[in-house]
Amino acid sequence: MKEYTDKELTAMDRKTFHRAFFKRFKKFLKHAKYPMQSLMCFGCETDRGWNAIIWHLTEAIEKVPTKSKEFEIVQVKEKFGGLRYYVEGGGEGVYELIDEAEKLAWHTCEKCGEPGKLDSRYGWYLTLCKPCMKLRAEEKEAEKVIK
Numbered sequence: 463m464k465e466y467t468d469k470e471l472t473a474m475d476r477k478t479f480h481r482a483f484f485k486r487f488k489k490f491l492k493h494a495k496y497p498m499q500s501l502m503c504f505g506c507e508t509d510r511g512w513n514a515i516i517w518h519l520t521e522a523i524e525k526v527p528t529k530s531k532e533f534e535i536v537q538v539k540e541k542f543g544g545l546r547y548y549v550e551g552g553g554e555g556v557y558e559l560i561d562e563a564e565k566l567a568w569h570t571c572e573k574c575g576e577p578g579k580l581d582s583r584y585g586w587y588l589t590l591c592k593p594c595m596k597l598r599a600e601e602k603e604a605e606k607v608i609k
Contacts, residue, residue, distance in 0.1 A: 472513055511570060
């Protein structure tokens with residue numbers, strides 16, 4: 463199996479990351495093609511800055527003794543500026559790993575992976591670094607001009 467560096471993971475666009483993630487962790491994605499059973503048919507609904515967090519979390523979960531037939535990742539997304547990693551099955555060890563990764567994401571820019579903090583402006587909360595916050599502000603100002 464291919465090993466990726468954090469830099470390689472962060473450089474992947476959503477489609478590339480989705481493909482690599484599904485190939486590497488397919489045993490945890492049993493119902494990923496069926497939206498009525500899992501929302502992983504949409505892939506990881508986050509930006510590239512959290513790719514490494516998600517990847518390393520899933521690798522760590524692989525090492526936790528669980529009944530793998532009962533464990534499944536059902537959704538990975540951003541909500542209110544934080545990472546949400548929803549699973550079925552697993553045990554206390556898995557949930558502790560998820561909590562740690564979600565806490566790490568609160569301090570990691572979702573766009574680029576650099577240290578970040580919550581940006582609650584513009585009606586959509588995102589965890590961003592200062593340069594990405596500045597870019598977001600510029601984009602929002604440009605939208606005002608266009609309207």
